[in-house]
Amino acid sequence: MTFAHAVTDRTRRLQTRLCVGLDPRLDAYRDAAHLRGHTLDVLEATAPYAACIKPQLAFYEALGLEGMKLLEEVCAAARTLGLPVLLDGKRGDIGSTAQAYAQGWLSGQHGGSALTVNPFLGFETLTPFVDTARANGGAVFVLVKTSNPGQADLQGSGISERVADEVRRLNAAEPQSEYPSVGAVVGATHPGDLAAFRALMPRALLLLPGLGAQGARASDLSGAFDPGGTGALASASRGVQYAQGLDVQASAAAARSFRDELNAALKQ
Numbered sequence: 570m571t572f573a574h575a576v577t578d579r580t581r582r583l584q585t586r587l588c589v590g591l592d593p594r595l596d597a598y599r600d601a602a603h604l605r606g607h608t609l610d611v612l613e614a615t616a617p618y619a620a621c622i623k624p625q626l627a628f629y630e631a632l633g634l635e636g637m638k639l640l641e642e643v644c645a646a647a648r649t650l651g652l653p654v655l656l657d658g659k660r661g662d663i664g665s666t667a668q669a670y671a672q673g674w675l676s677g678q679h680g681g682s683a684l685t686v687n688p689f690l691g692f693e694t695l696t697p698f699v700d701t702a703r704a705n706g707g708a709v710f711v712l713v714k715t716s717n718p719g720q721a722d723l724q725g726s727g728i729s730e731r732v733a734d735e736v737r738r739l740n741a742a743e744p745q746s747e748y749p750s751v752g753a754v755v756g757a758t759h760p761g762d763l764a765a766f767r768a769l770m771p772r773a774l775l776l777l778p779g780l781g782a783q784g785a786r787a788s789d790l791s792g793a794f795d796p797g798g799t800g801a802l803a804s805a806s807r808g809v810q811y812a813q814g815l816d817v818q819a820s821a822a823a824a825r826s827f828r829d830e831l832n833a834a835l836k837q
């Protein structure tokens with residue numbers, strides 16, 4: 570089953586459109602062992618409410634070799650729980666280097682996972698990522714309009730729409746898939762733009778980061794979804810992992826509540 574198929578299947582079976590971000594911050598813990606235990610506990614406690622998980626690679630890279638080991642543990646635990654993994658690495662480089670990133674994050678033990686990719690170097694640099702994702706049942710999520718306030722500095726003036734057109738063009742090569750292997754990142758912090766990006770990329774899975782800590786609300790996101798309630802994943806990291814300090818039950822309650830709010834928004 571491909572990444573897109575797996576998350577869509579989870580959305581339909583478990584009625585969840587929530588992507589749980591796992592971004593462990595060392596300064597929140599006594600030591601690395603404490604961080605590891607809490608991160609794995611949050612993963613297990615929130616799994617019933619998640620369509621997928623999204624580890625942000627930066628937080629694991631910041632921990633050095635121990636972080637890389639933890640990332641592999643998190644991915645293995647997610648697989649055991651049946652949770653698709655979306656790696657947030659925002660990778661992008663000249664083609665030959667992109668090929669190495671793709672090999673590292675979209676094949677081997679990460680085959681079937683998804684990776685966020687940065688199109689800034691040009692559309693030809695997306696090819697190694699897309700080809701590797703397709704060959705391994707994975708997915709890429711291309712940055713179209715990011716959630717941060719400064720995104721308009723470079724993504725304004727029609728640039729996001731141009732990237733969205735490329736996402737649609739790439740997905741035309743997979744006419745048989747409900748949701749093909751090229752998805753798009755559109756910040757949940759731009760609720761007024763979601764329906765337009767949905768229309769520009771009608772078959773792309775959308776990742777909507779910014780729920781919770783960045784101020785986006787589940788009730789504002791319905792424009793991103795298809796009529797059946799599929800096609801988008803709303804993502805929260807701090808708002809789940811650190812919902813109430815390090816209280817794991819509060820993390821589970823926050824994930825359940827985001828799931829329920831997303832579902833309620835779609836019923837209106």
Ligand SMILES: O=c1ccn([C@@H]2O[C@H](COP(=O)(O)O)[C@@H](O)[C@H]2O)c(=O)[nH]1
Pocket residue numbers: 590592625657714715716717754755756778779780781782783804805806807808
């Ligand atoms: O446009 C984007 C793309 C990715 N992110 C990442 O998502 C999480 C958001 O964390 P919160 O704690 O829920 O704010 C983080 O890993 C970002 O790097 C994003 O925020 N916006």
